[in-house]
Amino acid sequence: MKNSRTAYVLLGGLSIQSNLSGYELHQAIKENFGSFWGESYGQIYPTLKRLVAEGLIEAAGSATAGKKRRQTYALTEAGRVCLREWLALPFQNDPPRNEFMLKLFFGRQAAPGVALAHVRELERRNRQMLATLEGIDKMARASGSHDPNLPYWMLTLGLGLALTRAAIAWGESALAELAAMDVDAGEPLKTSEAEPSS
Amino acid sequence: MKNSRTAYVLLGGLSIQSNLSGYELHQAIKENFGSFWGESYGQIYPTLKRLVAEGLIEAAGSATAGKKRRQTYALTEAGRVCLREWLALPFQNDPPRNEFMLKLFFGRQAAPGVALAHVRELERRNRQMLATLEGIDKMARASGSHDPNLPYWMLTLGLGLALTRAAIAWGESALAELAAMDVDAGEPLKTSEAEPSS
DNA sequence: CGTGGCATGTAAACGGTTACATGATTTA
DNA sequence: TAAATCATGTAACCGTTTACATGCCACG
Numbered sequence: 470m471k472n473s474r475t476a477y478v479l480l481g482g483l484s485i486q487s488n489l490s491g492y493e494l495h496q497a498i499k500e501n502f503g504s505f506w507g508e509s510y511g512q513i514y515p516t517l518k519r520l521v522a523e524g525l526i527e528a529a530g531s532a533t534a535g536k537k538r539r540q541t542y543a544l545t546e547a548g549r550v551c552l553r554e555w556l557a558l559p560f561q562n563d564p565p566r567n568e569f570m571l572k573l574f575f576g577r578q579a580a581p582g583v584a585l586a587h588v589r590e591l592e593r594r595n596r597q598m599l600a601t602l603e604g605i606d607k608m609a610r611a612s613g614s615h616d617p618n619l620p621y622w623m624l625t626l627g628l629g630l631a632l633t634r635a636a637i638a639w640g641e642s643a644l645a646e647l648a649a650m651d652v653d654a655g656e657p658l659k660t661s662e663a664e665p666s667s
Numbered sequence: 668m669k670n671s672r673t674a675y676v677l678l679g680g681l682s683i684q685s686n687l688s689g690y691e692l693h694q695a696i697k698e699n700f701g702s703f704w705g706e707s708y709g710q711i712y713p714t715l716k717r718l719v720a721e722g723l724i725e726a727a728g729s730a731t732a733g734k735k736r737r738q739t740y741a742l743t744e745a746g747r748v749c750l751r752e753w754l755a756l757p758f759q760n761d762p763p764r765n766e767f768m769l770k771l772f773f774g775r776q777a778a779p780g781v782a783l784a785h786v787r788e789l790e791r792r793n794r795q796m797l798a799t800l801e802g803i804d805k806m807a808r809a810s811g812s813h814d815p816n817l818p819y820w821m822l823t824l825g826l827g828l829a830l831t832r833a834a835i836a837w838g839e840s841a842l843a844e845l846a847a848m849d850v851d852a853g854e855p856l857k858t859s860e861a862e863p864s865s
Numbered sequence: 866c867g868t869g870g871c872a873t874g875t876a877a878a879c880g881g882t883t884a885c886a887t888g889a890t891t892t893a
Numbered sequence: 894t895a896a897a898t899c900a901t902g903t904a905a906c907c908g909t910t911t912a913c914a915t916g917c918c919a920c921g
Binding site (some may be wrong): 570636 | 672
């Protein structure tokens with residue numbers, strides 16, 4: 470409980486837009502931070518209650534108007550201060566966990582073709598990620614908004630794009646290398662004579 | 668316990684080099700996978716015992732010879748099969764957790780200069796990471812080894828290098844942008860007239 | 866009226882880290 | 894022999910996910 474970055478994500482979310490419910494916060498986090506953060510309901514709802522108890526947020530209109538009943542929240546001044554303090558603290562490098570790299574590293578121990586299949590799958594996921602990020606990017610630029618937050622969002626988005634593009638570029642060369650390796654190792658007898666072209 | 672990627676990391680480690688102790692496995696993981704995986708003693712020792720109980724590894728020479736007493740382990744045939752099965756399974760995308768990006772996204776809510784400081788710190792960490800990876804790369808190439816695992820290791824290393832370099836490149840442009848923003852916003856009254864040059 | 870999705874919540878399980886305990890071995 | 898470090902281990906805690914429970918509202 471002393472750590473709980475969840476609390477700060479929620480404070481941050483409410484700092485950008487007030488009167489959001491737990492459900493909406495979950496949605497917003499998935500949409501906006503999907504590529505670098507995630508929170509589950511089991512984490513969000515209890516944390517919201519805790520934040521209310523601590524006076525960092527307060528219950529705002531339970532918008533039952535036309536819609537369903539959903540409790541929304543707004544940042545208090547104390548909450549804003551708390552968020553600012555946290556933001557100024559050095560960021561922590563979360564323990565690295567990349568199962569793909571692990572499986573690639575042990576690729577030699579796997580059946581032939583397994584590593585190659587993993588790289589292909591990574592490419593697929595990364596291209597999808599790229600499309601998502603480019604979509605957000607396009608929308609943000611088109612909106613012509615002058616939200617003072619926008620420069621920071623674009624910066625964050627830019628890092629996501631840069632990393633995804635780098636991963637995709639790596640994947641392309643890795644695909645070629647692995648294909649060559651599999652030909653060398655997996656098919657002992659086969660000179661280059663596949664397509665009867667020309 | 669049904670998940671526990673720890674077990675597979677240990678199996679993988681022992682698949683590359685036999686007769687390693689828990690302590691040595693910890694070292695090897697930190698050295699070789701440091702940039703994409705981590706394990707703590709509190710996870711390693713119990714898992715090793717469990718793997719022995721399951722017959723996936725077996726206690727090998729407790730090398731008390733000259734050195735300290737340390738229990739070393741070796742992969743069993745069952746363990747090798749288990750590792751191969753896991754390697755063939757689709758890799759899972761671990762839940763994204765990038766506190767840096769979170770703080771950058773909320774940068775506008777922070778005191779002036781905070782976001783910039785974070786980017787600078789990220790650059791520092793990334794350059795250090797790059798140096799480490801380039802060191803490994805250089806060493807691997809210089810060794811002239813023909814270990815059949817090497818191609819996979821180089822591929823993995825290559826991805827680490829690509830991502831780190833991309834992050835550094837992004838950081839350089841972000842630094843410039845943030846500096847410009849801070850000048851615009853943080854110092855309301857100041858036309859361009861800083862250095863009395865020429 | 867019933868079904869399916871919206872919205873909120875909770876309990877338990879889980880993976881993992883941290884902190885601590887302990888002895889043995891090298892080094893000063 | 895004292896200090897430092899190697900090596901193993903464990904108990905407690907922590908953040909998080911998963912699975913489940915529950916009502917409400919819209920739609921067919």
